[in-house]
Amino acid sequence: MKPIILSSPAPRSLELIFTPEKLALLRSKYEVVETTDEALATLPPDQLSEARYILGQPPLSEETLAALQNLRAVLNVESNLMNNMPYQTVFERGIHVLTTGAVFAVPVAELGLGLALDLARDITAADMAFRQGSEQWGGDGNTQARLLTNADVGIIGYGDLGRALNKTLTGFNCRIKVYDPWLPPSVLIENGVIPATLDEVISTSDFLFVVAAVTSENLHFLDAEAFAAMRPGTCFILLSRAEVVDFEAMMDAAQSGKIRVATDVFPQEPMPENHRVRTLPNFIRSSHRAGALDVAFKQMGNMVLEDMELMDKGLPPMRCKRAERETVSRMQSKPVTHN
């Protein structure tokens, strides 16, 4: 008898997150019951009772959860946590709630570094000028250029993405300050970064990366006052969610020339057709493309397989990130509807 997986990974699909080889492996090791968020609760009682894993993030009632007597883990491959199951009971029972968002860390970090270098060296602007025959040659084109090497870098939020970002900066000898209220200072020090207050990070950075997840406490916490406190010419790169900034204030700060901004996320996606963000100067736009690489989705499948293998042996999962009893209900990033 193979262990049972109840699979409802929408908007992901099994084909998106597993390579053909890994999908074959999955099916050879497990009985994969493909269901939907709506239908899961209506599966035959013995399937529910025997199911070891849920792949996806279907809503679970106390009653359904009670029926899932052998459930060991919910493997949430979307990775933004919803308040759609009785987490208290889930944690009491020792059921792991696992997310795979770490797969996006490297792709997002690479785009983030690319955007930072673009802002620092006007790559996009210079190419557009060249297309139009108005390019400036040599030093004349570099009056605002700056180096990343030896620069003061700030990072707000130090989860998987912050770590990946720090790694891409290894070769640049930067002085990296980090603000993350959920981590003790010594953990940051061990990671080779300098623990700092939010004010310090905001006001003493040449490059400022925002990679904090949205929580119930940090909505719009980067506001007009924060932008006013930044060093002139700060390269500001927003990579997590638009909700953590006051987007209007951020656009104003770019428009005024106070700072330079690149963002991968927007308050509406897509933004309205004639919105000023589309032609804002000192501003680079990326349409929520930072993480959504095929190679990242395929890594989700690998993570899921590795952790199920550990849990099959009675060991704790070590690959995916575990939702925490204390913080699960504070997470506010909306799940994506589009891969």
Next chain:
Amino acid sequence: MKPIILSSPAPRSLELIFTPEKLALLRSKYEVVETTDEALATLPPDQLSEARYILGQPPLSEETLAALQNLRAVLNVESNLMNNMPYQTVFERGIHVLTTGAVFAVPVAELGLGLALDLARDITAADMAFRQGSEQWGGDGNTQARLLTNADVGIIGYGDLGRALNKTLTGFNCRIKVYDPWLPPSVLIENGVIPATLDEVISTSDFLFVVAAVTSENLHFLDAEAFAAMRPGTCFILLSRAEVVDFEAMMDAAQSGKIRVATDVFPQEPMPENHRVRTLPNFIRSSHRAGALDVAFKQMGNMVLEDMELMDKGLPPMRCKRAERETVSRMQSKPVTHN
């Protein structure tokens, strides 16, 4: 009596390459005779006879050189070597010919990495689409995207710039192959890169950086055949001089979609107004801006001061790069006329 420096640094100026503090230091330690390439030979014989250093790259006849009885070094702050002095005599006498091109290594490497990430993630193209309201969201915008992390990287030429580039790649866990016929394999291995033939580097790279100086042997050595041998989708970044590639073949390779190209150098600078390069797809243009940062120019002055301090003590210079007797006449990069 202060040691005498004969200064003719055009197109640089003392103000360009020294900060005010360092320029004051220079003038306090040395008697700086400001002259020109033309006038140098006509300076009073005792000035010539006493001069310890030349700052710049003035043409020197055997006769003038003979008059420069106490010359210890020519500090060429332009840094492209011209065949305008009797190098044989210069080297016999143990006069150092020093170049300061290393100051450009970090700025060029950073732009190179920025261009590579731009090609890999379509940063410029995506921003232009967003401006026009035709952006693709999420994974739909990433069909051609690739990661630098774990990629196969090729570097052609491994001088100061190659080393700086390798350093920027530290955090990406790349497999880096290098072709440099002037360096023994074990030196490359010590630098953590894999020595390779030119063919290997061309045909097995996802990202290919060209940072080789122009020599009498490598004009246009990257030709149509080379571009044909590359992996489809190779991100090709040209950072040294346009003369090392067959520029037409490179443009064809980008236009066909075979590879993606970013270049900081062009066969003519500026290029003609209606040249196809200006609107070529799969192509990012930078107008010879890679190195010309003020911070780089100012570092020249620091290097010059550091090496003169060593030579003043009778020690060999250790900061600038020394021209080599064997290769000085092979160097073919044209000096710049513009900073």
Next chain:
Amino acid sequence: MKPIILSSPAPRSLELIFTPEKLALLRSKYEVVETTDEALATLPPDQLSEARYILGQPPLSEETLAALQNLRAVLNVESNLMNNMPYQTVFERGIHVLTTGAVFAVPVAELGLGLALDLARDITAADMAFRQGSEQWGGDGNTQARLLTNADVGIIGYGDLGRALNKTLTGFNCRIKVYDPWLPPSVLIENGVIPATLDEVISTSDFLFVVAAVTSENLHFLDAEAFAAMRPGTCFILLSRAEVVDFEAMMDAAQSGKIRVATDVFPQEPMPENHRVRTLPNFIRSSHRAGALDVAFKQMGNMVLEDMELMDKGLPPMRCKRAERETVSRMQSKPVTHN
């Protein structure tokens, strides 16, 4: 009202694990009730009921645990877990069981590297020969010497100590294979090491470090057969617990000259006076000194303070290591009776 800590850290003391400044901080933020393992259950009911943290690892009955209504965490500063509390209930209630053994990782790793280099270069043996006037000079003294740089290294167990060890090896360009059945391969790969089977690690290493904790499954798993499978001349360094090896077989392997051994741990501590281990050749002895540095003990106090600060805010602890529901009862390292 300050939060209450019930403190019973024996064999540690508050003075051992806190610097005077940190101890003052502890007392200023918390009401520290100093008790003993025996007396804890008999504390006044309101103290038990209000207590937020336990510092130490006192035995807890279901009844006492029920009385500890507001307990958030047991901070086990000894760090070897005993089966002396109803873990099932503890985990159901979301009480964290935290250990501070990570403080020993760096000291142990450094001693481990020192022992490895000693074995590789005969440092101790050469000094002893020199004392006796029988030293060999130059290459004559190096017939068995080997380099760590570029060597094949094996690590068995990859917890905090394995990571610290890997870090000390950063500058040596080793090929590092790791066996750890509790970790998925991709986590090891991200750490820059090569996941491997136990057999591979045993049979293909020039330097072999054993840092695995004792569990119910790995008693004496390195036996005569394992030593026979090693490369001749393997430098074998035992740093975790003597119980994971067949100590007699290990001594035989050293005595025969097959391998060289250094160990910090012994089946009895102290070993009998005339035991052969005391004069065994190809063998370096360290008397369980690897971790017990004052600086490590003081770090325990810092870790405890950092995690209590997070938990005071309703956040999960991020500094100490959490005992896991799945594995807590498998851990078999005996607690120390001596600091």
Next chain:
Amino acid sequence: MKPIILSSPAPRSLELIFTPEKLALLRSKYEVVETTDEALATLPPDQLSEARYILGQPPLSEETLAALQNLRAVLNVESNLMNNMPYQTVFERGIHVLTTGAVFAVPVAELGLGLALDLARDITAADMAFRQGSEQWGGDGNTQARLLTNADVGIIGYGDLGRALNKTLTGFNCRIKVYDPWLPPSVLIENGVIPATLDEVISTSDFLFVVAAVTSENLHFLDAEAFAAMRPGTCFILLSRAEVVDFEAMMDAAQSGKIRVATDVFPQEPMPENHRVRTLPNFIRSSHRAGALDVAFKQMGNMVLEDMELMDKGLPPMRCKRAERETVSRMQSKPVTHN
């Protein structure tokens, strides 16, 4: 016609410095004339006239040098430079004088780190105590122990060995100060170390490594005053030559308990039988074994082959270290008589 090599590598031999494969390669590419220091000048005039390379460091008169019309390089595989040839003429002619001492850098650095860790953790002393049944267990044996991680490290001299030493320290997050009067500060900064005065390095280090070559200026420059200025408990590791320290003062400093010393070099080698150095406490002795590993000698052959291949192509040598016109006569390390 193969190019001619005149070979007189004593005390090395071709078999010592070339693996059998490389020796076969050497003989297939070159005509190797095996001669001696004494006989070289008496070789047939056409052999002298055609010889391209000298392997070894034979004395050369102006007359012999004149006869060596096609000489490109003297490849000194002993690597301590003697004043036994007319260097002025050699340099005028552009003949390279190359040394291969870099092969010893990694072996010496590794022993240096091993000695440092031994001093820091009393590895040798603890093993000797254990043999005698007087070992101290746990923290009792660590009263003087210290960590390398995060320590203040000083390095005196920053040639190949200093660089190799710095590399071995990569994983320890040390603050590394370097004194080297022959290098400009910015070169040290690029190497990730802090340029410092001799006084600073001496008086602010927990670990102090001496790797400076002996020159006409630094004989015994580390004297009683220097030892008095060190931090109590400094771990002092002498790796280059005994002549740079006042050896008596160094022994006194160890004997008094002020510092701990490890040395690989001695004023006489071997030292007298009953010399106090043999039993000095706080002192570890290594009998000039740091570099003399077979693997290092074999690397010499590789270096020589690589540089001759470059010079055969008319390129400058890039693998061996070149003697410098300014400093060649200042070098005072006595050549070894023993491998």
